[in-house]
Amino acid sequence: MSAITLRNVSKRFGDVVIIPGLDLDIRDGEFVVFVGPSGCGKSTLLRLIAGLEDVSGGAISIDGRDVTETPPARRGLAMVFQSYALYPHMSVGANIAFPLKMAGMDKAQIEKKVQGAAATLNLTDYLHRKPRELSGGQRQRVAIGRAIVREPNGFLFDEPLSNLDAALRVNMRLEISELHQQLKTTMIYVTHDQVEAMTMADKIVVLNRGRVEQVGSPLELYEHPDNLFVAGFIGSPKMNLVTGPFAERNGARTVGIRPEHLLIDRSGGELTGTAGVSEHLGSDTFIHIRLDDGQSLTARAPGEFRLNHGERVGLTPEAGRLHRFDEKGAAIR
Amino acid sequence: MARGISPTRKIGMTVLAWAVGFLIFFPILWTVLTSFKTELDAIAIPPKFLVFDWTTENYAAIQEQRNYFSFLMNSIYLSLGSTALGLLIAIPAAWAMAFSPTKRTKDVLLWMLSTKMMPAVGALVPITILFRNFGLLDSRIGLIVILCLINLPIIVWMLYTYFKEIPGEILEAARMDGASLVKEITQVLTPMALPGIASTILLNVILAWNEAFWTLLLTTTNAAPLSAFIASFSSPQGNFYAKLSAASTLAIAPILIIGWFSQKQLVRGLTFGAVK
Amino acid sequence: MATLHTKSAARAMMAPAVIALFVWMIVPLALTLWFSTLRYSFYGIDTPFVGFENYTYFLTDPRFLSAFQNTLILVLGVLFVTVVGGTLIALLLDQAFFGQSAVRLLVLAPFFVMPTVAALVWKNMMMNPVYGVISQVLAALGLPPVDWLNNYPLLSIIIIVAWQWLPFATLILLTSLQSLSEDQKEAAEMDGAGPLSIFFYITLPHMKRAITVVILIQTIFILSIYAEIFVTTGGGTSSSNLTFFIATLIQLDGDVGTASAGGIVAVILANIVSIFLVRLVGKNLEA
Numbered sequence: 025m026s027a028i029t030l031r032n033v034s035k036r037f038g039d040v041v042i043i044p045g046l047d048l049d050i051r052d053g054e055f056v057v058f059v060g061p062s063g064c065g066k067s068t069l070l071r072l073i074a075g076l077e078d079v080s081g082g083a084i085s086i087d088g089r090d091v092t093e094t095p096p097a098r099r100g101l102a103m104v105f106q107s108y109a110l111y112p113h114m115s116v117g118a119n120i121a122f123p124l125k126m127a128g129m130d131k132a133q134i135e136k137k138v139q140g141a142a143a144t145l146n147l148t149d150y151l152h153r154k155p156r157e158l159s160g161g162q163r164q165r166v167a168i169g170r171a172i173v174r175e176p177n178g179f180l181f182d183e184p185l186s187n188l189d190a191a192l193r194v195n196m197r198l199e200i201s202e203l204h205q206q207l208k209t210t211m212i213y214v215t216h217d218q219v220e221a222m223t224m225a226d227k228i229v230v231l232n233r234g235r236v237e238q239v240g241s242p243l244e245l246y247e248h249p250d251n252l253f254v255a256g257f258i259g260s261p262k263m264n265l266v267t268g269p270f271a272e273r274n275g276a277r278t279v280g281i282r283p284e285h286l287l288i289d290r291s292g293g294e295l296t297g298t299a300g301v302s303e304h305l306g307s308d309t310f311i312h313i314r315l316d317d318g319q320s321l322t323a324r325a326p327g328e329f330r331l332n333h334g335e336r337v338g339l340t341p342e343a344g345r346l347h348r349f350d351e352k353g354a355a356i357r
Numbered sequence: 358m359a360r361g362i363s364p365t366r367k368i369g370m371t372v373l374a375w376a377v378g379f380l381i382f383f384p385i386l387w388t389v390l391t392s393f394k395t396e397l398d399a400i401a402i403p404p405k406f407l408v409f410d411w412t413t414e415n416y417a418a419i420q421e422q423r424n425y426f427s428f429l430m431n432s433i434y435l436s437l438g439s440t441a442l443g444l445l446i447a448i449p450a451a452w453a454m455a456f457s458p459t460k461r462t463k464d465v466l467l468w469m470l471s472t473k474m475m476p477a478v479g480a481l482v483p484i485t486i487l488f489r490n491f492g493l494l495d496s497r498i499g500l501i502v503i504l505c506l507i508n509l510p511i512i513v514w515m516l517y518t519y520f521k522e523i524p525g526e527i528l529e530a531a532r533m534d535g536a537s538l539v540k541e542i543t544q545v546l547t548p549m550a551l552p553g554i555a556s557t558i559l560l561n562v563i564l565a566w567n568e569a570f571w572t573l574l575l576t577t578t579n580a581a582p583l584s585a586f587i588a589s590f591s592s593p594q595g596n597f598y599a600k601l602s603a604a605s606t607l608a609i610a611p612i613l614i615i616g617w618f619s620q621k622q623l624v625r626g627l628t629f630g631a632v633k
Numbered sequence: 634m635a636t637l638h639t640k641s642a643a644r645a646m647m648a649p650a651v652i653a654l655f656v657w658m659i660v661p662l663a664l665t666l667w668f669s670t671l672r673y674s675f676y677g678i679d680t681p682f683v684g685f686e687n688y689t690y691f692l693t694d695p696r697f698l699s700a701f702q703n704t705l706i707l708v709l710g711v712l713f714v715t716v717v718g719g720t721l722i723a724l725l726l727d728q729a730f731f732g733q734s735a736v737r738l739l740v741l742a743p744f745f746v747m748p749t750v751a752a753l754v755w756k757n758m759m760m761n762p763v764y765g766v767i768s769q770v771l772a773a774l775g776l777p778p779v780d781w782l783n784n785y786p787l788l789s790i791i792i793i794v795a796w797q798w799l800p801f802a803t804l805i806l807l808t809s810l811q812s813l814s815e816d817q818k819e820a821a822e823m824d825g826a827g828p829l830s831i832f833f834y835i836t837l838p839h840m841k842r843a844i845t846v847v848i849l850i851q852t853i854f855i856l857s858i859y860a861e862i863f864v865t866t867g868g869g870t871s872s873s874n875l876t877f878f879i880a881t882l883i884q885l886d887g888d889v890g891t892a893s894a895g896g897i898v899a900v901i902l903a904n905i906v907s908i909f910l911v912r913l914v915g916k917n918l919e920a
Contacts (some may be wrong), residue, residue: 103530112549113548113562126751374725375732385742450650453643456898474906478875478896479661480662482660482892482893482896486668495886509650566747567746567747570860588749598758615745
């Protein structure tokens with residue numbers, strides 16, 4: 025069981041500062057997602073926790089034990105890599121057994137554990153195949169199998185779904201969430217996809233340029249973004265950010281309104297503009313609107329919503345759903 | 358080749374290409390043919406191409422007369438020994454350079470390449486004297502070390518280019534799984550790089566087998582390999598052509614076959630990975 | 634991409650190779666340098682210090698000049714034959730014809746023939762003035778036989794060495810040729826380039842790197858040609874290269890001092906060539 029604590033952890037490569045110094049507390053059994061645009065340092069952070077990279081400063085501890093200098097194998101963590109990193113010359117069974125073999129476990133016990141993991145992950149029929157004979161999703165499961173047999177104190181996932189196609193990704197997302205429900209082990213999951221973050225996490229850590237922008241539950245981040253970066257990053261379609269007189273009327277430099285919180289009225293509203301392209305998804309309609317002062321907004325209407333290109337519309341934000349930000353981009357509460 | 362090629366052109370090219378191939382291969386073909394002739398047929402005028410009394414007496418004679426077997430064994434010892442020693446030194450070095458590179462890695466590699474350019478005669482005098490003083494002249498072990506050293510840069514380079522193609526994440530996975538450094542190299546890296554290691558072995562065996570500077574200058578009988586054995590045919594004038602051919606055929610056959618199998622990897626090895 | 638732990642491990646792993654090659658490079662060189670200042674012979678008793686005497690002796694030896702010339706002619710001659718011949722054969726093998734892989738094997742074969750065998754086969758069965766195949770062919774054409782090794786020793790050795798290295802050049806150049814995308818040639822064709830323009834403006838520039846590599850590697854090996862000379866002519870001013878001449882000094886004359894001075898001269902000359910070549914290949918490897 026493990027709580028992971030980072031205190032003032034920093035990382036430089038030569039003169040390039042990736043992480044300037046960061047604190048983070050991960051509680052035992054939590055599913056934490058590191059999310060951020062590429063190059064934000066989220067994978068580096070994960071590799072620091074794994075022990076695959078040395079920290080340049082600060083300390084990492086697991087359950088109160090300082091592991092800053094501990095080699096990766098002795099941190100009790102298992103990792104699932106983006107490329108799965110399966111051993112191509114070993115069968116699926118041997119891949120899953122490898123960490124147990126390295127730990128010096130006896131053969132009968134290894135066999136039992138491998139069978140158990142294979143059963144959980146629907147891999148029993150594939151144990152004798154080589155990784156190259158498997159589909160992407162199966163390879164992913166082998167990588168997970170290799171991680172769970174060790175019964176680690178925590179799992180680290182490095183963008184594990186980015187090599188899968190969209191349909192499979194949704195499936196694997198559910199499987200990983202299900203696994204977390206069963207094992208109740210700490211999991212740290214890195215992704216650049218905010219949908220993955222929102223659907224899986226107990227706690228999301230939004231990273232930008234090596235700094236933590238906000239930590240919170242998916243709903244907290246959605247409802248109360250701390251700053252413009254988080255506001256723009258979480259939610260799909262993106263939050264509309266409006267500046268100018270409308271913002272000033274609300275006592276802010278910038279106001280944010282999520283597309284789903286805009287009411288469309290042909291007869292007028294607090295904001296007025298001209299309808300552009302409408303995207304009809306069936307369940308929803310996304311309407312792109314150009315305001316009279318030139319700013320663009322997206323509004324989301326439930327179900328089918330007909331609006332002609334070029335038609336005049338009025339928009340009114342739902343009460344209490346307005347996000348206000350000051351000149352530094354921080355939320356005004 | 359998106360377009361169709363006219364049949365006449367293809368046939369013309371076929372004739373030309375086969376003619377060139379035949380011409381280049383001819384000395385080898387002639388040697389093999391001569392090795393099955395009697396000594397008289399071997400120097401017949403005009404030469405006999407295929408119609409002669411085929412005989413294997415030369416092969417029998419070679420193996421009896423000139424203790425051919427001990428030369429053969431030396432060739433095997435020297436090429437396998439120097440290759441094994443080379444791999445032992447080169448695999449860890451190539452691992453380090455491929456997976457834990459520093460700013461200087463490239464310089465180290467180029468420096469290794471440059472040791473290959475040191476002319477052998479620059480080292481000949483002291484090596485001869487050291488070998489004389491330490492009783493290493495005409496010893497297999499001394500020659501194994503020398504052959505290993507002259508081919509070490511090639512082995513390191515070749516392994517390095519093969520290792521570079523293995524994703525580092527797999528080695529990191531092994532590290533996470535609790536593999537020690539030795540196990541990471543022996544149980545994960547080596548089996549994965551096996552095809553590359555195999556072609557490195559083949560190339561090095563070829564180079565060591567055919568080496569004919571140090572082997573000629575540092576051996577007389579005990580450690581002399583086949584290249585020295587063949588050279589001994591050059592001394593008495595009025596050679597026995599058929600026997601010379603038989604000995605030559607025996608000396609080149611194994612390497613020719615290995616070489617033909619490893620031709621693709623050869624390009625990469627001999628160009629230090631610059632051409633693939 | 635790694636931790637301090639793996640970095641220090643990496644250094645330890647590289648140590649044997651680096652140390653072995655360093656010793657291999659430095660110790661013989663230092664000893665050669667030292668011996669080159671001594672009057673040191675296998676047949677003498679004392680080894681007094683004589684300064685540069687050995688160098689003067691070596692450099693003024695008429696055999697040095699001829700060996701130097703022979704080395705140059707040998708290297709340049711073989712490079713010329715193999716690069717030009719190799720390019721032509723590579724272009725031929727790149728065409729569509731029946732039995733491509735079989736012809737490739739035939740063309741490649743000489744590379745695997747050990748130098749002593751190559752030299753002896755050519756000397757006795759190809760170039761012998763009486764029984765050699767070449768003379769027989771000339772006789773059949775009504776031409777007089779040629780005593781290759783006696784009359785044209787250096788040319789004969791160039792032919793033999795070029796025969797051995799032609800496959801290497803061909804193989805490398807062919808590999809490079811095949812990596813040229815068909816699209817590029819077709820685009821040039823669309824732009825109105827003829828076969829010759831395509832060769833000079835598209836194919837040849839593409840092969841530049843491969844040609845550089847061929848020249849580099851072959852120079853390294855051809856500078857130290859020994860066995861071919863040993864087996865065919867056995868030396869002499871008309872065919873000895875520097876390597877052979879210096880080897881003779883120690884093997885036959887037992888003159889350690891002069892041979893060492895010669896070794897140092899050879900190292901200096903090779904370094905001049907290699908500084909140039911390593912730069913070239915280093916630059917090409919970056920790309």
